[in-house]
Amino acid sequence: MAKKKSILSDQRFIVLLVIIALVVIYMIFSPEFRKYSSILSMLDFSYYDVLMAIGVTFPLITSGVDLSIGTGMVCYALIAGRLIRDFNIPVVLAMLICILLGCIVGLANGSLIGIMGLPPFLATLCTCMITRGVSSMIMATPWPTNKQPGGWFHSIFKLTFGSGRSATKIPIGFVLVVIFVLIMEFVLNHTRFGRYTIAIGSNKEAITLSGVNVKFYHVMAYTVCGLFAGLAAIAYAAVVPTVQPGTGAGLELDAIGGVFVGGVSATGGYGSVLGTLAGVFVIVLLKTGLPYVGLQANWQQIVTGIVLIGAVIIDVIKRRRLAKEQ
């Protein structure tokens, strides 16, 4: 019989406690961190991570992975940015192009994996190389700044009233990503797409026999991931002064790491987008917060690595205990 699960055993709850603890520690030890502007800049640099992570949650639940989101994101931002500069296309069109490119690459990943049967890791490694190669051919590109025409798109993530030092800034991007998280949490739990995504990760054979078009939904999981990589490209362009060609490798790891910290099982079949949000914020807090408490920025990477291993070890121990009970 199903046991009543205590809230304490829910990894999302633990992660939430970790977030609160981190924030409290930072606040106590760093007056700098207590400033509104610090919070603001931390949030600024969290959006693209969160968006990538929302997307990659889906392939990870199918027990696959998408390694191309980091380089892909940079690649889309570069291409769209170049189009703004060279062809004067409106920013809104550039944003749509980002999303479209993301979907195309996601579709390609999905087809390679779901239809052609390539191992997810390898297929997305290849698209990671390809998107990186493409992006290295394009000149470094700043998207329009706040004051330039087309700069309005910054307001999607941060409303700015007034100018100079006295400007009031509101991080509405946070509201935006939370909405996305809620939508995708709903999609995961209450739509066919979400349900079959879980089923693919849990027992692919079973739903194939139930007559579900598994290939289609498998491809969809990667396409959705690509779509969010496209959205992340917009968020990335909004905070990075100039998008540099050939970069982006390694950015996907923060997102993927966040998803695992958030409680997606390393073997697929279980996950939640809310957990992902919490997990990514742990990573973001480590990434941007440690310098405030006097640790070199580089310690962040070490701590992130250790936290990631820790999160998965919890999962492993939990599964081992379960196996022992049976």
Added chain:
Amino acid sequence: MRLSKFKQNPFVKKVGFNRIILFCVMILMYVAFCLLVPGFFGKARILSVMNYVYFLGFLSLGVTFVIATGGIDFSIGPVMFCCALISGYTMVFKGAPVIVSIIMSIIIGFIFGSLNGYLVSYWTIPPFIVSMASMNIAKGVAAVYTKTQSVSWPLSTDPDNGWFRNLVSYNGFPVGLVIFLVAAAICMIVLNNTKPGRYILCLGSNEEAVRLSGVDTKKWKMLAYVICGTLVGIAAIFFVGAYTTVQPGYGDQYNNEAIAGCVMGGTSMVGGLASIGGTVIGVLIISLLQEGILALGFAKDIQLIVTGLIVIVVVYADVMARRRKN
């Protein structure tokens, strides 16, 4: 029909049909570059290609062992940089002799390999999560230790430490090539003719069956990662031997290239099947591509696109071949 006869030829069977094709592709590529780029033919270009082959070759050899177990390690690039940075920093800024640095580099590689292997095999954490974590840790440790400075290894004119360059080339004679080929030969023998190799290949194919035969699979699996780490430590020496300077925070791209070289050569991502000879050819192809594309006047990273596409084709062929068998 003649083709199938050719495939049955004992020599072809021994070497492997795919490897022969791959070798031909490599020769054709070289001829094509020579025809397209005036002055490509000649010793200078070959030596330049070789510079890339050395370090990438060692990385690829190492990761071949890991992939043979059915695992993956994409921390190798950053770990290589970490080795080169820490040992180089110790030499340049703390006055250690170069021989100490070389040993240190190998030891650091060994430590990372052991750590990865331990977590993958004794804690059953999925290899790609372990890689992600150790990649972060490697980057972080290197950056913290060097205080984010880049490190330049001594030039050959350096009276005390410059001699290490002779490991790469001595008066124009490619010593590095000899060392690399000897290393490859040793790897081949280890994989095919020794107990560790046999166990690594068998457990890559069916770990549980090997365990139930009374073999300590955890130990041998960990060994594969240790071998990989050690070879990465050696790769670091050849990297700085050819390119002198390393910068903290980089190295990701070499993971992809090393894995691509190994997979191109016929090592199967599902484990159990590995070919050192194939890996060597794969590495040669990637290095040649890189040099050729630069010589043609394109950006260096275009090589990534071509490599990515080749890997997709090769792996798809492998998937199809296996499907036909069933």
Added chain:
Amino acid sequence: MSETNEAILVMEDIDKSFPGVHALDHVHFDVRCGEVHALMGENGAGKSTLMKVLTGIYSKDSGKITFEGREIEFHNTREAQDAGIVIVHQELNMVGDLTVAQNIFIGREFMKGFRIDDKKMIEESNKLFDELKIQIDPKAKMSDLTVGKQQMCEIAKAISHQAKVIVFDEPSAALTEKEIEDLFTIIRDLRDKGMAIVYISHRMDEIKVITDRVTVMRDGGYVGTLITNDCTKEDIINMMVGRVIYEDPKTESHVPADAPVVLKVEHLNAGRMVQDVSFELRKGEILGFSGLMGAGRTETARALFGADPKTSGDIYVNGQKVTINSPQDAVKYGIGYLSEDRKRYGIVVQKSIIENSTLATLEKYMKGAFIDKAEEEKITQKYIDELSTKTPSADTLVVNLSGGNQQKVVIAKWLVRNCDILIFDEPTRGIDVGAKNEIYKLMNRLAEEGKSIIMISSEMTEILRMSDRIVVMCEGKKTGELDIAEATQEKIMDKATRDIA
């Protein structure tokens, strides 16, 4: 009984070949509304293949399938389901991470716009369960249910398809007696509602209790169809086995009374499936382990062998107390384990016979740091000859061998190791009839040579034919021990189904 009913489903002259195997040889089968029709035959007789042809998982080479008067051919299970033919599979096809209701309606969820109407799915599931008179919470996670409950869910799922024909593929294999009773009540209920039921099983007793007609298959061929009430068990058995294969059961133990005890297990506990199991094994003895599926026999063997962790218990080999915490330890003390699932636990299929044969003994075939490949090949060839393994060469990949020959490779692995205690877990599962006989002969020879064998088997005939002594298990506990002289099917069955709880 409704003999007047027209057959709703008729399969005529069905023929199907796989490379190297004639799986179905012009088979006939039909089923009527309101009857339970048993499909019987040994492992590998072709029952499952026939049903897979019916539901479109395999395509037939020739023959005709008529359903409700029309000739049909399905291309996938979905088409078969839509037409009203549903299989309740032997291995359960459930998504463990989803709930019961979500599983029942997977692939055809009720929708409210974009949204899956989980509420309605739960209501409908409850209705189905009411109809079947079973109590399961539709909101429970599938992986939290017992196997029996999961099976009920499969049945509910089948019914929800508006099925007209339901195929039960060995449904009772993993159920307790109480659960089997519930299952039979449901099946009778469905029959009385006019559904056509195909019931695949090995168990003679069940066939007599639940079915109206029996069709028997052997080696891919059709043997005949009988009315259950008009025939005896012996009739069916004779049709199933033919006369060639089975010798008479052993009548007395071949082990001398003073044979030393080589293995003694005391109070072995491991998880839920192994509770306080004790037994002894003597030199040259074949000790049969009988019981239903899920009785804990395999778990006992695995715990003894160190493959799974054990909670407590003492093991003595040749009178000496030993600690076995891993297969390495077990192998060190001369125990070899041949798993029921060869492909997963026995052999490395993508490797050669040589590599498999020396897997447990590699250190003996080393020349310094290198493997002595010539010596390896010699010993492999020796056992290929000795076990008459059919293979082109010792280099052949194991994946290219037939089931029986793969089993011989596993046996060779342990013989190369010279193990004195061998655990055979379902040694003849999935092996064709001829090869089966060879494996039996081999086991007898090994016992004569002084090896001691534990044989786990779900086939009663196998147990009675091979064992010198029989241990019976039920629900993780040892429920009896019989000498072969006193053992009968009935006695064993009685102990195997004793409801201890």
